[in-house]
Amino acid sequence: MKISIIIPVYNAEKTIRRAIASIDTKHQYEIICINDGSTDNSKRELEKLQKEYKHVIIINQTNQGAAASRNAGIANMTGDVFMFLDADDEFLPSRIDFMADYYQQDDDVDIVIGQIGREKDGDWQTIYSHQAIQKLDKVNLGQCPDMMQSIGPGAKMFNAKFADLRFDEDVVFCEEHTFIISAYKKARDIQLLPDVVYGYNEQDGSVTDQRTDQFVSYMQDAVKVRARVMDILSLREARTYYSYRMDELIVSYLLQAYVEKNAVITKQLLDLVTTYINEMQKTDYDGKAMFRIVKVVEQGSKKWNKAMYQQWRDTLLRVGIGRPNYYRFKAELLPKRARFRGKMKLKQLLNR
Numbered sequence: 001m002k003i004s005i006i007i008p009v010y011n012a013e014k015t016i017r018r019a020i021a022s023i024d025t026k027h028q029y030e031i032i033c034i035n036d037g038s039t040d041n042s043k044r045e046l047e048k049l050q051k052e053y054k055h056v057i058i059i060n061q062t063n064q065g066a067a068a069s070r071n072a073g074i075a076n077m078t079g080d081v082f083m084f085l086d087a088d089d090e091f092l093p094s095r096i097d098f099m100a101d102y103y104q105q106d107d108d109v110d111i112v113i114g115q116i117g118r119e120k121d122g123d124w125q126t127i128y129s130h131q132a133i134q135k136l137d138k139v140n141l142g143q144c145p146d147m148m149q150s151i152g153p154g155a156k157m158f159n160a161k162f163a164d165l166r167f168d169e170d171v172v173f174c175e176e177h178t179f180i181i182s183a184y185k186k187a188r189d190i191q192l193l194p195d196v197v198y199g200y201n202e203q204d205g206s207v208t209d210q211r212t213d214q215f216v217s218y219m220q221d222a223v224k225v226r227a228r229v230m231d232i233l234s235l236r237e238a239r240t241y242y243s244y245r246m247d248e249l250i251v252s253y254l255l256q257a258y259v260e261k262n263a264v265i266t267k268q269l270l271d272l273v274t275t276y277i278n279e280m281q282k283t284d285y286d287g288k289a290m291f292r293i294v295k296v297v298e299q300g301s302k303k304w305n306k307a308m309y310q311q312w313r314d315t316l317l318r319v320g321i322g323r324p325n326y327y328r329f330k331a332e333l334l335p336k337r338a339r340f341r342g343k344m345k346l347k348q349l350l351n352r
Contacts, residue, residue: 001100003029003157004079008069012087013041015201020049020056022090025097031056032073037063067167067175070153074163081160084153088201092117092124095197099157102191109138110187112157113150114197124196129249134194141184145241147192151180155198158183168228172214173221174250178228181242185232215258219272222251223279230283239284247280248289252296259300265308273297274315281319294321304330 005023009016020031033056035043043060050056059072070084081103085091099112115134117124126134132146141147150156153176162183168175184190226246233239255273262269273293280290294316306326313323323329 001027001081001104002079003027003096003100004073004077004082004160005029005031005085006070006073006077006082007031007033007085007087008036008066008073009033009038009042009046009087010036010063010066010069011038011040011042013038013045015088016042016045017049019085019087019090020053022092023085023096024091024093025100027097027100029055030077030079032059032076033057034059034061034069034072036061036065036069065169065172065175067169067171071166071169074166077160077163079160081157082163083157085198086154086200089154090199090201092197092199095195096157098195099193099197102193103157106138106189106191108189109191110159110161110189111183112191112193113147114155114193114195116150116152116155116198116200117196119199119201124199126196133192135192136194137192138189139192140187140190141238142235144190144192145235145238147184147190148181148238148242148245151245152176153180154200159187162186168225171221171224173218173254174225174246175221177225177246178232181229181232185234215254215262216268216272218254219251219276222246222254223276226276226279227282236284240286243280243283243285243289246289247285248292251276252289252292255293255296256300259296263301264303265297265301267308267311269297269301270308270311270315274311277315277319290319290321 003025007016007019016033023029023031031053033046035046035058046056046058050058057076059076061069061072074082081100083096095114099114103109103112113133115126115130117126119125130149133144133149137144139147165179165182167179229242229246230239233242258269277290277293297312309326309329316323324332
């Protein structure tokens, strides 16, 4: 069996060596590194690594983003299975072959999902929200919608038949969702593993670190991605679970990060949230996710005025959520500004 490992590389001169050095397997393999228009010394570092590791293939392209980089890797892979590795992350020792063993044990297994770990006190800790899939089991998407907790490309081994799928190149935020969900739906059996196989390392300057500066485009991307995924999912239970994953664990935290930095309510913010809430009405959604979005906007923002609140109230009334009049809102709700808990890094929420 041949394994293709695809690594998008953008300004990763300091971490790419660690990523490539972490790849150890007894199987035939290739490491496809897509240099996405790096402006640092990534290209030179890749060329040095190519001399040291005979399996390294370098593809240079103008800067097009992580989605286009992964798509270029898929288009050029020759393996029987393929995996993704971010240039600032790493595989844990012997874990690639550990996953490959389970893949080869059953011809019906099309995807193997291992656990992602965060380093803490010298040990790799699993992600708390992934508890439901931290088990040894063979499932499909209908049986286990919880697998959508692991919605990023890391810690997964894919059958090469999924090489016809592509990441969304027209968005930056959540560009991996349609690829991952399409693969989950198409797969016959998916092997879940409770073991940590992949370690991620948060780096300054990542896309998710820029979330408040890119808030408008991220919200616009979220609307597009949500609609695409909901079109893919045929089961109501799966759509409702995706709403929890997307609306509560991603979009509400994006909103939270924004209002913590920009607390004054604006018409632009209300327009963006209104558009998103209207998108939620087009399909099944999780009620708790909706109310967390409402809570973040109402209790995270300040300097409401009557016109702003009326726009907000009308939005919610149209979707069946009653709100008090403006004066009661000011007297009873505004003093209860929320101290939001669970300030999780969006990298953890988005890519894992």
